[in-house]
Amino acid sequence: MISWGNFISQCFNGLVLGALLALISSGLTIIYGTLGVLNLAHGAMFMLGGYAGWVAFTYTGSFIVAVIAGSLFVMLVGIVMERGIIRYFYTRPHEDQLLVTFGLGIVFVEAVRFFFGSLSKMMPPPPGLGGIMNLGFMFYPTYRIALLGIIAVALLALFIVLYKTRIGMIVRAGIEDAVMVDSLGIDVYKIFMLVFGIGAMAAGFAGIVNAPVVSIAPDIGEAILVQTFVVVVIGGVGSFPGAILGGLIAGEIISITSMFNPGYAYVMLFVAMTLVLVLRPYGLLGTAGRE
Amino acid sequence: MRTKTPFLVEILTAIALIAAPYVLPHLGFTPNTINRILIWGLFGLGFDILFGYTGLLSFGQSAFFGTGGMFAAYLLTQTSFNYVMASVFIGAAVAAAAGYLIGLIALRRTGIYFAMITVAIAEVFYFVEFNPLSDFTGGENGLPGVPKPSIFLGFTTLRFNTDFEVYTFLAFWYFIGLVLALRIVRSPVGAILSAIRDNPLRASALGHNIHSYKLTAFVVAAAYAGFAGGLLGLMQGFMPPDAFMFDTSGQLIMQTAIGGAGTLFGPLVGATVWLYLSDFFQNTLHLGATWKLVLGIVFVLLVCFLRRGIIGAIVDLYDLVTGKKVKETPEQAPMELGLTPEEDEQRRGVSEVAPEPAPSLPQRRATNDQSGPILQATGLTKNYGGVVANSDIDFTVNHGELRGIIGPNGAGKSTFFKMLTCEVPPSAGQILFDGRDITGMTVTDVCQLGLTKSYQINQLFNRLTVRDNVMIAALAEIRGKFKLDLFRNPNSIPGLTEQVDRTMALVNLTARADAPVSELAYGEKRRLEIGLALATSPSLLLLDEPLAGMSPAERAETVKLLKSISQGRTMIVIDHDMDALFELAERVTVLQEGRVLTEGTPDEIKSNKQVQDAYLGGVHGVIDA
Numbered sequence: 062m063i064s065w066g067n068f069i070s071q072c073f074n075g076l077v078l079g080a081l082l083a084l085i086s087s088g089l090t091i092i093y094g095t096l097g098v099l100n101l102a103h104g105a106m107f108m109l110g111g112y113a114g115w116v117a118f119t120y121t122g123s124f125i126v127a128v129i130a131g132s133l134f135v136m137l138v139g140i141v142m143e144r145g146i147i148r149y150f151y152t153r154p155h156e157d158q159l160l161v162t163f164g165l166g167i168v169f170v171e172a173v174r175f176f177f178g179s180l181s182k183m184m185p186p187p188p189g190l191g192g193i194m195n196l197g198f199m200f201y202p203t204y205r206i207a208l209l210g211i212i213a214v215a216l217l218a219l220f221i222v223l224y225k226t227r228i229g230m231i232v233r234a235g236i237e238d239a240v241m242v243d244s245l246g247i248d249v250y251k252i253f254m255l256v257f258g259i260g261a262m263a264a265g266f267a268g269i270v271n272a273p274v275v276s277i278a279p280d281i282g283e284a285i286l287v288q289t290f291v292v293v294v295i296g297g298v299g300s301f302p303g304a305i306l307g308g309l310i311a312g313e314i315i316s317i318t319s320m321f322n323p324g325y326a327y328v329m330l331f332v333a334m335t336l337v338l339v340l341r342p343y344g345l346l347g348t349a350g351r352e
Numbered sequence: 353m354r355t356k357t358p359f360l361v362e363i364l365t366a367i368a369l370i371a372a373p374y375v376l377p378h379l380g381f382t383p384n385t386i387n388r389i390l391i392w393g394l395f396g397l398g399f400d401i402l403f404g405y406t407g408l409l410s411f412g413q414s415a416f417f418g419t420g421g422m423f424a425a426y427l428l429t430q431t432s433f434n435y436v437m438a439s440v441f442i443g444a445a446v447a448a449a450a451g452y453l454i455g456l457i458a459l460r461r462t463g464i465y466f467a468m469i470t471v472a473i474a475e476v477f478y479f480v481e482f483n484p485l486s487d488f489t490g491g492e493n494g495l496p497g498v499p500k501p502s503i504f505l506g507f508t509t510l511r512f513n514t515d516f517e518v519y520t521f522l523a524f525w526y527f528i529g530l531v532l533a534l535r536i537v538r539s540p541v542g543a544i545l546s547a548i549r550d551n552p553l554r555a556s557a558l559g560h561n562i563h564s565y566k567l568t569a570f571v572v573a574a575a576y577a578g579f580a581g582g583l584l585g586l587m588q589g590f591m592p593p594d595a596f597m598f599d600t601s602g603q604l605i606m607q608t609a610i611g612g613a614g615t616l617f618g619p620l621v622g623a624t625v626w627l628y629l630s631d632f633f634q635n636t637l638h639l640g641a642t643w644k645l646v647l648g649i650v651f652v653l654l655v656c657f658l659r660r661g662i663i664g665a666i667v668d669l670y671d672l673v674t675g676k677k678v679k680e681t682p683e684q685a686p687m688e689l690g691l692t693p694e695e696d697e698q699r700r701g702v703s704e705v706a707p708e709p710a711p712s713l714p715q716r717r718a719t720n721d722q723s724g725p726i727l728q729a730t731g732l733t734k735n736y737g738g739v740v741a742n743s744d745i746d747f748t749v750n751h752g753e754l755r756g757i758i759g760p761n762g763a764g765k766s767t768f769f770k771m772l773t774c775e776v777p778p779s780a781g782q783i784l785f786d787g788r789d790i791t792g793m794t795v796t797d798v799c800q801l802g803l804t805k806s807y808q809i810n811q812l813f814n815r816l817t818v819r820d821n822v823m824i825a826a827l828a829e830i831r832g833k834f835k836l837d838l839f840r841n842p843n844s845i846p847g848l849t850e851q852v853d854r855t856m857a858l859v860n861l862t863a864r865a866d867a868p869v870s871e872l873a874y875g876e877k878r879r880l881e882i883g884l885a886l887a888t889s890p891s892l893l894l895l896d897e898p899l900a901g902m903s904p905a906e907r908a909e910t911v912k913l914l915k916s917i918s919q920g921r922t923m924i925v926i927d928h929d930m931d932a933l934f935e936l937a938e939r940v941t942v943l944q945e946g947r948v949l950t951e952g953t954p955d956e957i958k959s960n961k962q963v964q965d966a967y968l969g970g971v972h973g974v975i976d977a
Contacts, residue, residue: 093464099464099467099468146652146656149656153659155409155463155464156403156407156409157655157659159409159411159464159467160409160605160606160609160655161652161655161656163602163605163606164606164648164651164652164655165648165652167602167644167647167648167651168645168648168649168652171641171642171644171645171648172645174641174644174645175641175642175645179641283598284475286471287471287472287475287598290468290469290471290472291468291472293468294465294468294469294472298464298465322483322484323483324479324480324482324483324484325483325484326479327472327475327476327479327480328476328479328480328484330472330476331472331473331476334469334472335457338457338460338461338469339460342460342461
């Protein structure tokens with residue numbers, strides 16, 4: 062029988078996972094919305110963030126440095142990727158974009174495997190956030206609660222950048238109509254580069270802060286990528302609020318189903334996605350025409 | 353892949369399959385690798401029909417590969433059913449059935465949504481196989497003990513035990529699979545699948561039910577995948593659970609892209625390269641797990657620089673050597689920024705030879721002897737949010753009439769046409785065509801009833817030839833909106849060739865019949881655009897700015913063409929070229945600000961004060977003649 066305590070703690074797990082998925086998905090969705098490119102290497106960005114953070118942590122022993130260094134590294138990877146390869150694919154068919162990002166994802170994963178091996182790496186939680194905490198009604202790992210806060214702050218930062226700054230305004234305008242933004246005299250390609258960098262960084266950041274919860278391995282990005290797709294389909298492509306809503310829904314579905322039988326977590330996720338596709342084909346908060 | 357000699361491709365393939373086991377080992381291929389290549393090649397035949405021909409990039413083929421293989425292996429190892437090939441066929445049928453159900457969901461969306469949904473679905477299959485169904489599938493252990501291939505012939509059983517015997521067995525099935533796939537891509541269904549890849553919007557506007565055709569391609573691909581999965585189990589004597597893994601789908605996609613999509617042989621060539629390199633890197637260079645990194649880099653470079661894969665490169669090289677013109681690969685995606693090719697050409701404009709008077713086409717359901725209205729729109733209104741594009745339009749056209757519609761830019765002419773052809777649903781009002789209420793019908797159904805449109809901006813199938821373009825339009829009329837003649841030769845369809853030839857003659861493109869659309873001049877594309885609409889034998893033909901972007905000489909010729917088409921046909925023409933329109937039309941309707949301003953004969957319109965004000969009074973923009 063499932064106890065209330067267990068249930069609540071799984072709901073909490075779902076919330077944490079959901080927030081994590083929301084952050085990664087918002088990166089994927091703003092890249093797609095602005096550039097029109099679905100980045101199949103997005104899961105690899107998540108993984109790269111974890112490894113970059115882990116390397117920085119091994120050298121400095123500081124969690125904060127790890128987070129900053131890892132995020133900046135993945136942002137750099139994103140920018141180089143956009144400048145070096147992706148921008149030549151804007152005028153090519155969607156299929157080619159999928160193929161090249163898919164290939165890049167494999168290259169990233171295998172490169173990490175080459176340098177760090179296949180064995181997983183552990184990163185300890187930052188000092189003071191280890192152990193478990195008594196919330197009164199249940200015991201819960203302290204770091205996961207902190208993680209919820211960290212991700213909430215990151216999402217808030219992303220929200221502020223997107224909705225409260227001039228750059229964000231341009232990005233959102235670019236999601237609606239990149240050609241028009243270009244016609245208005247704004248160098249839209251510079252914006253594309255920036256968006257790709259920020260989107261990649263969102264995934265990379267998530268990869269580092271999640272590293273103390275789930276140990277990192279070269280192929281952790283793959284499962285995350287699939288879950289991210291479901292989130293984006295549920296929330297609606299190109300919608301930042303949709304990514305957050307979709308992320309939370311997916312997180313809860315996975316966690317609560319896992320409580321009964323982990324084997325069905327994906328099935329339930331898939332059922333939810335199908336329901337959304339049937340009832341609201343453009344996603345819960347999506348708009349028609351962003352395809 | 354089209355050749356003049358019948359069965360040339362089949363014969364060459366048979367020769368290659370017979371030669372392969374004697375040649376390839378000398379190049380360093382192990383017998384096991386050669387057998388694997390055939391399985392991947394067979395798996396890829398279906399995938400190429402889905403991806404290369406229909407343009408649907410699925411990342412979920414592992415689901416069907418695994419399902420077919422697992423089901424066959426389950427029958428052979430866990431039940432008393434011991435007919436080997438029957439099990440494989442049942443597995444393929446189960447995979448096809450799964451493909452049908454999954455296709456219903458995944459094909460609700462296209463493009464990247466489709467890619468994401470197929471990824472998610474494949475992952476579900478993987479988890480279901482591993483967990484809830486592990487009692488049947490052996491979970492992570494897979495199903496061992498699958499018997500060696502054999503074919504029960506009733507009087508005797510052929511057994512295939514050695515590597516070479518297994519090769520003959522697999523080569524036989526590959527050959528059968530290839531022959532069937534060639535029949536499919538050369539059938540009317542194959543032509544329509546290519547049309548869907550090039551321009552789904554036009555394919556459905558011409559009266560094809562593209563959803564059903566896409567579903568067909570999806571099911572065919574799933575059946576091939578399931579069949580190949582079954583053979584994998586037989587070849588290995590063991591059905592591995594990793595057939596279900598995402599990596600399987602990924603490898604298939606990469607092999608197809610390496611070999612060249614849209615050729616049927618791409619997956620086979622890609623698998624040959626892939627498996628050879630993988631053996632070479634691991635066994636000769638001892639790279640260990642690094643081989644995947646090297647292959648990944650090779651793959652990325654290939655996508656960047658050899659977009660049509662190895663086969664595409666060979667074809668280009670061959671053309672170069674034989675001195676044929678090397679042509680740019682037709683660009684499919686509209687430019688993200690800047691002008692589309694059409695717009696670019698519109699600015700240039702190319703002069704054409706005058707069309708010869710051509711025999712006119714028959715039209716379906718000979719309605720032209722009738723009198724009275726063929727089209728009646730009442731109270732037609734369209735709002736886009738707060739913007740009213742059309743408001744309360746009453747409009748009637750009689751049988752055999754040639755009606756012109758003019759109006760300043762932004763008057764709502766194109767929106768009005770889109771509502772008449774049911775491309776966009778009206779916000780209010782009713783449309784009667786031939787006495788039938790077509791309000792709310794789909795563009796496909798309306799085209800099937802005999803009402804279609806030529807587009808203001810060319811909507812053609814760019815990678816196909818002129819003949820194929822016209823054929824696809826004609827097929828819609830002859831075959832209806834959906835027909836599953838997967839293995840039929842289009843040349844055997846009565847009346848098709850005649851109708852295609854007549855249409856091409858009518859729009860004066862007979863000399864260009866075998867040229868791909870991407871090589872046509874703008875004026876030729878414009879005529880083909882009209883030809884596509886004509887080939888569906890419409891009883892009511894709408895023409896949205898047929899003269900747009902043409903040079904004065906081309907205009908004169910196109911007007912002549914329109915006059916010859918209009919014999920015994922009802923037409924409505926929108927254009928900004930007043931002189932041409934007043935010469936053509938019997939009656940003219942003037943739209944302004946989404947409303948009917950007035951209606952009358954060309955002379956009445958010319959002298960109408962309101963019309964003059966609308967155009968010259970400066971209420972709205974200028975006439976871009």
